[in-house]
Amino acid sequence: MNDDHLLRYSRHILLDDVGIEGQQRLIDSHVLVVGAGGLGSPVALYLAASGVGHITIADHDEVDLTNLQRQIAHTTARVGQLKVESAAQAMLALNPEVRVTTLAHRLDAAHLNALLPTVTVVVDCSDNFETRQAVNAACVKHTVPLVSGAALRMDGQLAVYDARDEQSPCYACIFPPGHVPEEAQCATMGVLAPLVGVIGTMQAMETVKLITGMGSRLTGRLQMLDGRGMAWSEVRLQRNASCPVCGGKH
Numbered sequence: 001m002n003d004d005h006l007l008r009y010s011r012h013i014l015l016d017d018v019g020i021e022g023q024q025r026l027i028d029s030h031v032l033v034v035g036a037g038g039l040g041s042p043v044a045l046y047l048a049a050s051g052v053g054h055i056t057i058a059d060h061d062e063v064d065l066t067n068l069q070r071q072i073a074h075t076t077a078r079v080g081q082l083k084v085e086s087a088a089q090a091m092l093a094l095n096p097e098v099r100v101t102t103l104a105h106r107l108d109a110a111h112l113n114a115l116l117p118t119v120t121v122v123v124d125c126s127d128n129f130e131t132r133q134a135v136n137a138a139c140v141k142h143t144v145p146l147v148s149g150a151a152l153r154m155d156g157q158l159a160v161y162d163a164r165d166e167q168s169p170c171y172a173c174i175f176p177p178g179h180v181p182e183e184a185q186c187a188t189m190g191v192l193a194p195l196v197g198v199i200g201t202m203q204a205m206e207t208v209k210l211i212t213g214m215g216s217r218l219t220g221r222l223q224m225l226d227g228r229g230m231a232w233s234e235v236r237l238q239r240n241a242s243c244p245v246c247g248g249k250h
Contacts, residue, residue: 060105151199220236
């Protein structure tokens, strides 16, 4: 860690829970962010600001005018640009020392299996069930922690699935891959702009905690936010021994 690092990250280093060692872990880490939209924007920006050394961000979509109500990594001038390229510009403007890899395509099992052996934490900011299941399966296979978030209308969800922990459920324990829900997206149902910021920022915080060694106490807990009433509720999650994804792993 050089003098510029010591100055840039001084407010982290002052924290007993982070310190120089924790900040060095951030610098040495590689985080995969799946999705560069409403959740992915605050995740990517806060991870870049926090000093995560290598961030890979994946999204196949382009910036649209309707995105700008909530997707704060993008700007009006970048409408029509690939979201991953737009997000990379915002991240590097904030912290030019971060290495950003952009993947402008959907991630399938082959892509994930090639990528995850180098990844410290995966942050799922996607908006479709198929991608969430593929990401979860790869995280279980490669024993990589997964920080999952979702937001729609005025409701948000947050959970951590840590395949390193034998007691931790995986995403498929709670949402079985064979039970495909009806897709609900903000394009048709709407979403309150700051809600994605709240959930995405918390995803970034859990990611930083996992990397620095603080750990995450959200493992095995699904937190749900009622944005209208500003009330959090929580469901305790248990691993499903017959889960088709993680059931035979432990």
